[in-house]
Amino acid sequence: xxxxIKTNNTTSEKIHSSENIDEQMLERLFRQFSQEIPDxxxxxxxMKSIAAVSQExxxxxxxxxxxxxQIPLLKSLNWFTAILSVAIFLFAGGPQxxxxxxxxxxxxxxxxxxxxxxxxxxxDDWLVAFFRQAHQLYSIDVLTTPLPTIYILLAVLTALxxxxxxxxxx
Amino acid sequence: MPSVTDxxxxxxxxxxxxxxxxxxxxxxxxxxxxxxxxxLTNGDEALxxxxxxxxxxxxxxxxxxxxxxxxxxxxxxxxAYHTFLDEVRKSKPTETLDSxxxxxxxxxxTDNFMLRHDVQQALDSLSEIERTCITLQLIEGQSIADxxxxxxxxxxxxxxxxxxxxxxxxxxxxxHGYKD
Numbered sequence: 001x002x003x004x005i006k007t008n009n010t011t012s013e014k015i016h017s018s019e020n021i022d023e024q025m026l027e028r029l030f031r032q033f034s035q036e037i038p039d040x041x042x043x044x045x046x047m048k049s050i051a052a053v054s055q056e057x058x059x060x061x062x063x064x065x066x067x068x069x070q071i072p073l074l075k076s077l078n079w080f081t082a083i084l085s086v087a088i089f090l091f092a093g094g095p096q097x098x099x100x101x102x103x104x105x106x107x108x109x110x111x112x113x114x115x116x117x118x119x120x121x122x123x124d125d126w127l128v129a130f131f132r133q134a135h136q137l138y139s140i141d142v143l144t145t146p147l148p149t150i151y152i153l154l155a156v157l158t159a160l161x162x163x164x165x166x167x168x169x170x
Numbered sequence: 171m172p173s174v175t176d177x178x179x180x181x182x183x184x185x186x187x188x189x190x191x192x193x194x195x196x197x198x199x200x201x202x203x204x205x206x207x208x209x210l211t212n213g214d215e216a217l218x219x220x221x222x223x224x225x226x227x228x229x230x231x232x233x234x235x236x237x238x239x240x241x242x243x244x245x246x247x248x249x250a251y252h253t254f255l256d257e258v259r260k261s262k263p264t265e266t267l268d269s270x271x272x273x274x275x276x277x278x279x280t281d282n283f284m285l286r287h288d289v290q291q292a293l294d295s296l297s298e299i300e301r302t303c304i305t306l307q308l309i310e311g312q313s314i315a316d317x318x319x320x321x322x323x324x325x326x327x328x329x330x331x332x333x334x335x336x337x338x339x340x341x342x343x344x345x346h347g348y349k350d
Contacts, residue, residue, distance in 0.1 A: 022344070029285065037200070051189065054189075
C-alpha cells in the first residue's frame, strides 16, 4: 500500500511539474532551429560507397561460391559413389579410349625412335602385364580370374586413390 | 505524396537489386537522417554525414530484414540511432560531445545563428537519450510510438524522457532570455 501511495505521489509530482514546460516556445524555437539540409551530392557519395561495397561482396561471394561448390562435391565422394563412378568409367571403356586417343599416338611416335615393343601395347596388354607381375611377386592368382573381376578390383583401388586425393584436396 | 511509395522502392531493391531505387530512397530520407545525426553529434556536420553514409550502407545491406511493420523512415532512423551509439562506444565521449569546439558565434553571424547556437547548447545539456527523444519529436515530428521503435524503449519511458527533456529545455532557454 505504501508503495502505491508513493508511486501516485511521484506521478502527481510529474504532472504538476509538466505545467512548467512551455510547449509553444519549444515548438516555435525548434521550428526555427530545424534547418533544411540540401543533398549536395550526399546521395551520389552514398551510392558510390554502396557500389564499392557491393563489388567487394560480389567478389567474396564468388570466392565463397567456388569453394562451397567444390567442398561438398568432394566430401560427397563416399565409398559407394567413388566405386560406382570408377567402375562405370572402366566398364564403359574409358581407359581404352584415353589410351587409344591420347597415349597410343604419342607412344607410336616414340616407337619410331625407340623400337621397344611395350610402346605398342594396348591398355589390356598393360593390364595383363601388371597382374602377371603381381602374380609373380605376390602369388596372386589373378590371371585365372575373369577380366570383369580384375576390372572391379582395379575400380576399388582407383576409387580408394580418388577418395584419398579428394580428402587431401579439401 | 511521392509517386512511387517507399515499399515499392524497397521491393525493387530486394527483388532485382535496383541501385536506382535505393538512390531514390536515400534522396528521399537523407535530410531527416542527417539532421537527426547532426543533433545527436552536437552539430558536428562531418561526423554526422559520415554516420549517415554508414547508416544507408547498413540499410542497403540489411534491407531484406525490413518487414514493413514500421515505415521505412522509422526503420532507417533506428539504424541511424544504432550507428550513432556504435560510434559513441568506440570513441571517447570528449571527442564527440565537446560542442564548444564547433559552434563559435562571431560578430558577423546573424540572429538565426544565435538562436541555433542557443538551442544546440540547450540540447547538449540534455542526456543522450533525452536529446534523442526530443530531436525525434520536436525536429522530425515523429510520434511517441515511432520514437519507441527507433530507440528501442517502452512508450512510457519515451514519454518520461520527453517530459524531463522539455522541462530542462524550457528552464535552460528561459534562463537565456527566451520567452513565449
